[in-house]
Amino acid sequence: GIRELHENFLPPFRQAIDAGALSVMTSYNSMDGIPCTANHSLLTELLRNEWKFSGIVVSDLYSIEGIHQSHFVAPTMEEAAILALSAGVDVDLGGDAYMNLMNAVNTGRISKTALDASVARVLRLKFEMGLFENPYVDPEKAKKEVRSEESVTLARRVAQASITLLKNEHSLLPLNKNRKVALIGSNADNRYNMLGDYTAPQEEENIKTVLDGIRTKLSSSQVEYVKGCSIRDTVTTDIEQAVAAAQRSEVIIAVVGGSSARDFKTSYKETGAAIADEKTISDMECGEGFDRATLSLLGKQQELLKALKATGKPLVVVYIEGRPLDKNWASENADAVLTAYYPGQEGGIAIADVLFGDFNPAGRLPFSVPRSVGQIPLYYNKKAPKCHDYVEMSASPLYSFGYGLSYSTFEYSNLKVTQQAPLHFEISFDVENTGKYDGEEVAQLYIRDEYASVVRALRQLKHFKRFFLKQGEKKTIVFTLVEEDLSIINQKMERIVEPGSFQLMIGAASDDIRLSKTISVK
Numbered sequence: 001g002i003r004e005l006h007e008n009f010l011p012p013f014r015q016a017i018d019a020g021a022l023s024v025m026t027s028y029n030s031m032d033g034i035p036c037t038a039n040h041s042l043l044t045e046l047l048r049n050e051w052k053f054s055g056i057v058v059s060d061l062y063s064i065e066g067i068h069q070s071h072f073v074a075p076t077m078e079e080a081a082i083l084a085l086s087a088g089v090d091v092d093l094g095g096d097a098y099m100n101l102m103n104a105v106n107t108g109r110i111s112k113t114a115l116d117a118s119v120a121r122v123l124r125l126k127f128e129m130g131l132f133e134n135p136y137v138d139p140e141k142a143k144k145e146v147r148s149e150e151s152v153t154l155a156r157r158v159a160q161a162s163i164t165l166l167k168n169e170h171s172l173l174p175l176n177k178n179r180k181v182a183l184i185g186s187n188a189d190n191r192y193n194m195l196g197d198y199t200a201p202q203e204e205e206n207i208k209t210v211l212d213g214i215r216t217k218l219s220s221s222q223v224e225y226v227k228g229c230s231i232r233d234t235v236t237t238d239i240e241q242a243v244a245a246a247q248r249s250e251v252i253i254a255v256v257g258g259s260s261a262r263d264f265k266t267s268y269k270e271t272g273a274a275i276a277d278e279k280t281i282s283d284m285e286c287g288e289g290f291d292r293a294t295l296s297l298l299g300k301q302q303e304l305l306k307a308l309k310a311t312g313k314p315l316v317v318v319y320i321e322g323r324p325l326d327k328n329w330a331s332e333n334a335d336a337v338l339t340a341y342y343p344g345q346e347g348g349i350a351i352a353d354v355l356f357g358d359f360n361p362a363g364r365l366p367f368s369v370p371r372s373v374g375q376i377p378l379y380y381n382k383k384a385p386k387c388h389d390y391v392e393m394s395a396s397p398l399y400s401f402g403y404g405l406s407y408s409t410f411e412y413s414n415l416k417v418t419q420q421a422p423l424h425f426e427i428s429f430d431v432e433n434t435g436k437y438d439g440e441e442v443a444q445l446y447i448r449d450e451y452a453s454v455v456r457a458l459r460q461l462k463h464f465k466r467f468f469l470k471q472g473e474k475k476t477i478v479f480t481l482v483e484e485d486l487s488i489i490n491q492k493m494e495r496i497v498e499p500g501s502f503q504l505m506i507g508a509a510s511d512d513i514r515l516s517k518t519i520s521v522k
Contacts, residue, residue, distance in 0.1 A: 003454065003489050005031070014051060022055030022125060026089060028063050028070075035071045037063040038080075043088030056090040056121050064089065064097035078103060082110050090118040147206065152346060159343040159350030164363035165405040166327070167337040172314055174357025174407060175251060177218060182249035183211055183225045184242045184308060185256045186301060187320040190283070192261035193231070196322065196342040197287035199262060207345045210255050210318065213352030224248060229300040231259045231283035237300050243307050251314045253355065254334075256301045257321040259283035260290075260342065286322035295326040295373055302329065309333050318351060324369045327398060339365075357407065360439035362466065364404040364509070368397035380510040381457040402444050402461070402509040408435030408471070412443070412506065412514035422522065423483040423497055429506055429515055430476050433469035442466045445479045446505040446513070452498055453490050459505060479506075486521060497521060 017024075024047065026037040036042060037059050047053045067073050067080035074080035078100035084092075085101060092098035104110045126132060145151070165173070175181070187193045189211040191204055211225050228242035246252045261283050284290055285298055296302065306329075309315055317334040319325060322342055330337045338361070340351055353359040370378045371393055380401035387395040414430040431441055446459040463479045481504075486497045499522050507513035 002032075002493065006489050006493070006495075010046075017047075017051055017053050024053065024055065024057050025093075026057065026059050026063055028060055028066060030071055035063075035067050035073055035083075037089060038067050038073065038083040038087045040087040048088060054121075056125055057088050058091040059084060059089050059093050059095070059097075061094045062097075064092055065095050078109070085110060085114060085118060090121050155344050156346035156350050156353075159340070159347045160353055160359045160361075162341055162343065162363045163350060163354050163361050164339050164365055164403075165336075165354070165361040165407075166339060166399055166403070167331060167334065168405055168407075169335045171407075172251075172316065172335045173355060175316075175355055177356055179250040180222050180248070181214065181218060181224070182242075182246040182252045182313075183214055183223060183255070184228045184246065184252060184304065185254045185318075186227065186229055186231045186283070186299070187257050187259070187318075188227065188253075188255040189225060190259070190261070193257075193259045193283060193320060194343055194345065194347045195261065196344075197260040197262075199260075201262075202345075208348035210253070210348045210351050213348035213350070214253070214355070216349065217352050217356045217358075228254075228304045231257075231285060231301070232299045234299050237304075239300065239304050239307050242304060243311060246308050246311045246313055249313060251316065252308050252311070253316045253318065254305055254308055255318045255320060255351075256297055256305065257319040257325060258286045258298070258323065259320075260287040260322045292323070293373075295324065295370070297325060305329065305333075316355065318355075320347075324367055326372075327369060328371060331398060357437075360407045360437050362404065362406055362440035362442060364402050364442050364444075365399055366401070368401045368510075369399040371396075371398045381460050383455045383457050386458060396511070400509055400511040402442075402464075403512070404442070404509070406435070406437075406439045406441065408433055408437040408439040408469075410434065410441045410469070410508065412508075414476075415506065415515040415517055417504065417517055417519055419519070423486060425481040425519060427479045427481065427504060427506070428476055430474055431467075431469065432474040433471055436471060438468070438470045440466055440468050442508065443477050444507060444509065445481075446507075446510065447481070447485065448503040448505070449486075449488065449498075450501045450503055450518075452488055452500065454488060456488065459510060461510070 029036055031039065043057055064080050064084045065077065067083055068077050074083055077097055081097045081100045082104050101115060105112050105115055189209045191207040191209055194207055194209060214223055224245045226238060226242040226245045228239055229237040285292065305317065314335045316336040317330045319339040320342065321339060327337065338354065340347060343350055354361050368378045368380055370376055378397055389395045411432045411434050412429055416428045418426045420426055427445065431443060433439065443465050444461060445463040447462050448459050449456040462481065462485045465477055467475060469475055483497055486502065487495050488498060489495050502519050502521060504517045504519060505513045506515040
């Protein structure tokens with residue numbers, strides 16, 4: 001609906017444009033029956049007239065053709081081009097649809113003025129960027145700056161910061177560096193599986209796997225690696241060898257999950273989008289053109305995990321994934337569970353840093369992990385009323401939005417709310433590191449408009465802050481609520497603040513609220 005669009009989907013785009021973004025791409029989908037690449041109300045009335053966007057609008061690849069060939073809204077390619085240009089699309093990405101505009105102008109089906117307006121926007125941006133004076137990049141500058149020491153260090157820090165600890169039974173982690181480890185799994189030593197979709201071909205030495213990372217922590221005699229199985233292949237496995245290695249170890253680290261790896265044997269469109277090929281079993285199960293009907297581990301990965309569990313050795317499961325996979329079995333049977341997303345070129349080092357305590361994890365889930373695909377769509381900020389449980393299971397997620405553990409513990413206290421102005425509140429509280437390790441905490445502020453003229457979310461994240469605390473250290477955290485945080489889009493589609501009560505909820509996750517207070521807005 002239009003209200004949902006304005007409340008949840010458009011705000012980040014508006015913020016990006018206000019921050020200076022000068023190019024917007026149209027999406028492939030239709031909304032309320034109108035293809036987005038032909039949507040005048042979105043691309044002109046909202047984007048240009050209301051938001052004062054001064055840049056260019058570009059189609060996604062073949063999305064103008066899609067008005068004719070996919071959505072069946074335009075009977076000809078020329079009509080599709082006319083609809084797109086009239087809606088406000090300035091650039092045709094890669095396709096031939098706009099080749100039809102000359103004929104459309106010559107036959108009077110679209111005005112020369114409309115075409116000139118788009119051309120002018122494109123030329124203006126090129127002039128402002130200096131592309132006519134300096135049209136080419138400097139290869140020597142790229143060689144100097146790409147993969148510099150500073151960039152590699154940053155890649156490691158980003159990977160460390162994002163890794164999310166989901167379970168740590170009996171404080172198994174961090175691991176003692178004197179133990180013998182069996183490293184098993186499809187993603188334990190696969191370089192391309194560390195990387196996300198649309199990654200260009202890489203030199204192998206540029207990418208560090210989990211095996212590489214663990215070898216920086218332990219001696220070669222302490223680490224035994226067996227792949228066990230691939231992501232999707234169900235024929236070629238060495239699960240027996242993996243189990244044998246596990247039995248010789250003191251702890252098992254199983255690295256499983258998914259892959260957006262472009263193995264460069266798969267067929268690709270000129271844009272880099274992969275083409276599914278039934279004849280080739282690649283690891284790729286995530287990325288453009290690769291959809292899933294389930295969220296379970298593919299191939300023999302689940303069989304591998306169960307065989308490793310049967311050894312009785314402590315089991316750490318690390319997920320490298322591009323979508324939230326089914327983690328029910330691991331949450332019940334593994335001793336520790338982490339998700340590393342696609343951690344990038346330094347991801348293997350970062351994962352080892354977390355496993356062996358050289359970095360205290362503080363990543364938080366940016367989504368809710370479902371218990372079953374039957375729950376999807378599943379999100380923390382569902383509008384009222386509250387979900388009721390299913391016949392077979394709880395309606396709650398397996399792991400909630402904002403969730404993530406640390407090797408340390410943190411206590412929240414001393415909540416204070418000060419009203420600085422009618423629509424300006426300062427919220428302060430204390431957080432203390434009460435654990436055995438220095439580490440970071442991520443404090444989160446959610447609010448709920450208790451009664452409003454339109455149905456509101458049961459909780460909505462408004463602010464969060466990530467901060468470092470030494471063991472025993474206490475810090476005062478301050479959040480500020482302003483008019484925008486308290487506003488809604490009412491029944492007349494106006495953004496306003498309605499008087500009433502708002503519940504403030506502060507905690508470590510959307511389902512882990514530590515402090516709460518109600519404020520009144522008049």
